[in-house]
Amino acid sequence: MSQTNSIKGRSASSAVKKLVFSAxxxxxxxxxxxxKVWDMPMGGSVTLLxxxxxxxxxxxxxxxxGLLTGAAxxxxxxxxxxxxxxFLQVLFDYPLAFGALGLSGxxxxxxxxxxxGYAVGVLGRFVFSTLSGVFFFASYxxxxxxxxxxxxxxxxxxLGAEGIVTLIILSIPAVSKALxxxxxxxxx
Numbered sequence: 699m700s701q702t703n704s705i706k707g708r709s710a711s712s713a714v715k716k717l718v719f720s721a722x723x724x725x726x727x728x729x730x731x732x733x734k735v736w737d738m739p740m741g742g743s744v745t746l747l748x749x750x751x752x753x754x755x756x757x758x759x760x761x762x763x764g765l766l767t768g769a770a771x772x773x774x775x776x777x778x779x780x781x782x783x784x785f786l787q788v789l790f791d792y793p794l795a796f797g798a799l800g801l802s803g804x805x806x807x808x809x810x811x812x813x814x815g816y817a818v819g820v821l822g823r824f825v826f827s828t829l830s831g832v833f834f835f836a837s838y839x840x841x842x843x844x845x846x847x848x849x850x851x852x853x854x855x856x857l858g859a860e861g862i863v864t865l866i867i868l869s870i871p872a873v874s875k876a877l878x879x880x881x882x883x884x885x886x
Contacts, residue, residue, distance in 0.1 A: 719884045720755050720767045727751040727771050728778075735863075736856065740838060741781065742827070744860045747867065749799055753819045754877070756803035757812050758884045764800025764819070772796030783834050790830035798822025812877065813868055820861040827853040 733746035752771055756764020772792035782788050801822045802815030831849025839848035867873055 715884070716759050716763060719758065720763060720770075723751045723755045723767055724771045724774065728774060731775070736859065738852070738856050740835070740852075742853065742856045744856050744863070747860075747864055749820060749823070749860060750816065750864050750868075752796065752799040753802035753812075753816045754881075756800040756819065757806050757815050758881050759803070760806060761800055761803030764803040765797045766800070768799040768819075769793040769797035771799075787830055787834040790826050790833070795823045795826035795830070798826055813865055816864065816868065817861065820857055824853050824857050827857065 727748045727750075730746045730751065731743075731748040733748075734743045735746065736744040752764065752768045755767040772795060775796065776782075776788060776792040780788075781791070799819040799822065802812070802819040804818060805811040805815035808814060828846075828849045831853060832845045835849070836845035839845045868877075
């Protein structure tokens with residue numbers, strides 16, 4: 699009976715640890731989302747690594763935790779700085795787009811998994827943001843320009859810039875070593 703309680707205790711402790719790291723990831727993402735390197739005229743910006751902190755949760759704890767953490771972050775972003783045209787637009791721009799960052803968990807057990815997972819997470823956010831741009835903001839496209847092209851270029855400009863900068867930073871050996879050390883603490 700005590701072995702069962704010990705297993706339940708470890709499981710509860712693991713769940714609490716994941717919850718705490720996820721909350722810290724959301725907090726760091728929130729703070730860094732206000733450190734804007736470049737602000738787009740109609741929404742979106744290049745920030746100081748804000749997407750990375752959500753992708754780390756997916757990479758450390760798996761896709762489910764990553765998706766949930768990203769969706770929670772998206773809802774928080776909407777609460778703090780709301781922009782609403784319709785329920786579907788909010789769904790695409792906030793919980794789905796930021797939730798997609800959790801796709802980083804798909805590559806958690808692969809070599810260069812963080813870099814690949816981060817790129818896939820950002821690509822997922824790009825897809826939902828582009829769809830939102832096409833379905834809800836097509837009227838902003840210059841006359842004669844295909845809304846798909848316009849939305850892809852618009853979203854790709856800031857998401858791609860932050861993605862490239864973050865991948866460069868992740869390739870610095872000291873950063874990689876530090877993140878591996880934190881991962882060890884998170885998943886132990």
